[in-house]
Amino acid sequence: MNYSFVENILGRLMIAYAGFMGIPFLVALIWQEGSILSFSLSIIVTLVAGVILVTHGQKEGRMGVREGFVIVAGAWLLTSLAGALPYVFSGAVPTYLDGLFETVSGLTTTGASVIDNVEILPKSILLWRSLTHWLGGMGIIVLFIVFLPNMTGAVHLFNAEVPGPISERVLPRIRDNALKLWQIYLGLTVVQIILLILVGMNLFDAVNHSFATMATGGFSTKNTSIAYYDNLGIELIIIVFMIIAGGNFGLYFQAWRSGISKVFKDLEFQFYLLIIAVSTLLITLSLWWTMGQGGGTSLRQALFQVVSIITTTGYASADFDQWPSVAKIILFSLMFIGGSAGSTSGGIKVFRVIVLFKLAWTELKRAIHPKAVINVRFTNKTVDPVVLNTVSIFFFLFIAIFAVATLLLAATGLEPFVAMSAAVTTLGNVGPGFGVIGPTTTFSSINPFGESVLIFCMLLGRLELFTLIVLIQPEFWRSRKGW
Template identity: 85%
Template sequence: MNYSFVENILGRLMIAYAGFMGIPFLVALIWQEGSILSFSLSIIVTLVVGVILVTHGQKEGRMGVREGFVIVAGAWLLTGLAGALPFAFSGAVPTFLDGLFESVSGLTTTGASVIDNVEILPKSILLWRSLTHWLGGMGIIVLFIVFLPNMTGAVHLFNAEVTGPTSERVLPRIRDNALKLWQIYLGFTVAQIFLLMLAGMNWFDAINHSFATMATGGFSTKNASIMYYDNLVIELIIIIFMIIAGVNFGLYFQAWRSGINKIFNDIEFQFYLLIIVVSTLLITLSLWWTMGTGGGNSLRQALFEVVSIMTTTGFTAADYDQWPSVSKIILLCLMFIGGCAGSTAGGMKVSRIILLFKLGWVELRRAIHPKAVINVRFAKRTVDPVIFNTVAVFFFLFLSIFAFATLLLAATGLEPFDAMSAVVATLGNIGPGFGVVGPTTTFSSINAFGESVLILCMLLGRLELFTLLVLIQPEFWRSRKGW
C-alpha cells in the first residue's frame, strides 16, 4: 500500500473541497450574515489539513485496487468531517456530531436532518446543505477525476464510487467518462432551476431545490418541504427531474449519440417506470378507497411520494405517515428498491432486483434439470456468474446490516418499526421514514449513539457496502503482489 501517495491525493481533494466552501462564504458576504466567520474558519481548517497531507504525501505513485478503496473511503470520511465544520461553527446544530450527521446526510444524498427549523438558518448554511447534496450526488471522486487528467489508475476510484452491480463506462478514457457525466448532471440542474423559477419559485429556492432534486437528496429550504408551495406545476417539474435523476446517467449520453430509443429500450429503465406506475396506481386506489380523498388529489399525492421515495429523494408533498397501512408498506418496499444503477439514487437498485428474480428463476429450473447449463441474459448480454454471486452477497449484506442496525437503534429505546424505518431511510439514502423520523419530523430525537449508527448506515449505503466493508479485512492491509 502506497500510503504516501494516498495522502497526497486526499490532500488535493481537501484543498478542492475548501474551494467549494467558498461559494456559501461569498453568499454570507453578500448578505452580511453571521456565518462569515464560520465559513472562514472552516475553509482555513480544511485548507490546512489539505496542505499538510499534500506536503507529507508523494505526488507520483501507483494507483492499485487497494489504494482506490482507501482513497474513496478516506475522501468520504474527510469531506464528511470537514463539511460538518460550518454547521458546528455557526451554531446551526448544538453539537459537532449533529453537524457530522447533517454533513454526511448531505454528501450521501440521504436528506435526513437533525435541524428542526431550517427556515431560521442563514442563506449561506442553507446553500451549503444543498451544495453538499449536489457534490455528493454524482460523486466527489468522479468530480475529482475531472480535475486530475493525468492520474494513472483512476478507474479504481471510479469503480469504487459509482453505484450499481457493474461500473459501465460510456467512453474509453475514465476522465472523459467522468467529465461527460458531470456535464449531463450540470445541464439537467440548470434546466430545472430555470423551470422552477418560471413556475414561481424564487431564484434561491430554485437553486437549492434543483441541487437536492438532481442529487436525489431532499434537503429543502422550507420546514414543510414541497408541501409549503402547494403548487401543482412545481410538483410536476420536481417529479420529472426526480425521475430523470433516478435513471442511469450513462443512458443519456448513449441516447444523445444513438437516439432516445436507447433509454426506452433499456430493461432496467422499463422496470423502473413499471414499478413507479404500478405503485402509484395502487396507492391512489388505497387513498381514494380508504381515506375518501378525491381521485385527482389521490393521484397527485401518490405520484409525488412514490417518485420521491423510489428515487430516494425524500421530498414530501403530503404526510404519508397518515396514509393507510397498505400504502405505507408499498413505500417501505420502494425504500429498499431505490433507483437505477449509475444514477444518483440510493437503495439496492432496480438492476439488482431484476437479477435476483432471474437468479431465483434459474435455481427453480435447475431443481428440475440439475445438469442443465442455463445462461441468463440481461440487457441483451449473458450475465457472468460472478455478477450473480456479487448481487446475492450484496443482498445478504444489505439485509444483515439492516437487521443489525435496527437492533442497535431499538436498544436506544426506539419502537421497533421506528428503528426499522430510521435504518432503511439512511441505509437506502432516502431521508424521511415513518413514525418519529416521518415526513413532518426530523432525526433530532435520536440520541448520540443512534446518530453514530445512522451516519455509518448512510456511508455504507452511498458507497454500496463493499467499499467500506472491504477495509475491515486484515488481509486488505497486508502487503501483497498483484494488487
C-alpha cells in the same frame, strides 16, 4: 500500500473542497450574514489540513486497487468531518455529532436532518446543505478525477465510488467518463433551475431544490418540504427530474448519441417505470378508498411520494405517515429498491432486483430440470457468473446490515417499525422514515449512539457497502500480491 501518495491525493481533494466552501461564503458576504466568520474558519481549517497532507505526501505514485479504496473511503471521511464545521461554528446545530450527521446526510444524498427549523437558518448554511447534496450526488471523487488529468490508475477511484452493481464506462478514458457524467449532471441541474423559476419559485429556492433533486437528496429550504408550495407545476417538474436522476446517467449519454429511444428500450429503465406506475396506482386506490380523498388529489400525492421514495430523494408533498397501512408498506418496500444502476439514487438498485428475480426463476427451473443448462439472461445477454455472485453477496450484506442496524436502533428505545424504517432509510439513502422520523419531523430525537449508527449506515449505503467493508479485512492491509 503507498500511504504517502494517498496523503497527497487526499490533501489535494481537501484543498478543492475548501474552494467549494467559498461558494456559500460568498452568499454570506452578499447577504451580510453572521455565518461569514463560520465559513472563514471552516475554509481555513480545511485548507490547512489539505496543505499539510499535500506537503507531507508524495506527488507521484502507483494507484492500485487498495490505494483506490483507501482514497475513496478517506475522502468521504475527511469531507464529512470538514463539512460539519460550518454547522458547528454558526451554531446551526448544538453538537459536532449533529453537524457530522447533517453533513454525511448531505454528501450521501440521504436528506435526513437533525435541524428542526431550517427556515431560520442563514441562506449560506441552506446553500451549503444543498451543495453537499450536489457534490455527493455524482460523486466528489468523480468530480476530482475531472480536474486531475493523466492520473494513472484513476479507474480504481472511479470503480470504488460510482454507484451501481457495474461501473459502466461510456467512453474509453476514465477522465472523459467523469467529465461527461458531470456535464450531463450540470446541464440537467441548470434546466431544472430555469423551469422552477418559470413556475413561480424564487431563484435561491430553485437552485437549492435543483441541487437536491438531481442528487436525489431531499434537503429543502422549507420545514414542510415541497408541501410548502402547494404548486402542481413545481411538483410536476420535480417529479420529472427525480425520475431522470433515478435513471442511469451512462444511458443518457448513449441516448444523446443514439437517440432518446435508447432510454425507453432499456430493460432496467422499463422496469423502473413499471414499479413507479404500479406503486402509484395501488397507493392512489388506497388513498381514494380508505381516506376518501378525491381521485385527482390521491393520484397527485401518490405519484409524488412514490417517485420521491423510489429515487431515494425523500421530498414530501404530504404527510405519508398518516396514510393507510398498505400505502406505508409499499413506500417502505420502495426504500429497499431504490433507482437504477449508474444513477444518483441509493438502495439496492433496480438492476440487482431484476437479476435476483431472474436468478430465483432460473433456480426453480433447475429444480424441475436438474440436468438442463440454464443461464440467467439480461437484455438477451448471459449475465456473467461473477456479476451474479456480486449481486447475491450485496443483497445478503444489505439485509444483514439492515437487520443489525434495526436491532441497535431498537435498543435505543425506538419502536420496531420506526427502527426498521430508520435503518433502511439511511442505508438506502432515502431520508424520511415513519413515526418520530417521519416526513413532518426530523432525526433530532435520536440519541448520540443512534445517530452514530445512522451515520455509518449512510456512508455504507452511498459507497455500495463493499468500499468500506473491504477495509476491515486484515488481508487488505497485509497482502500485496495481486493488488
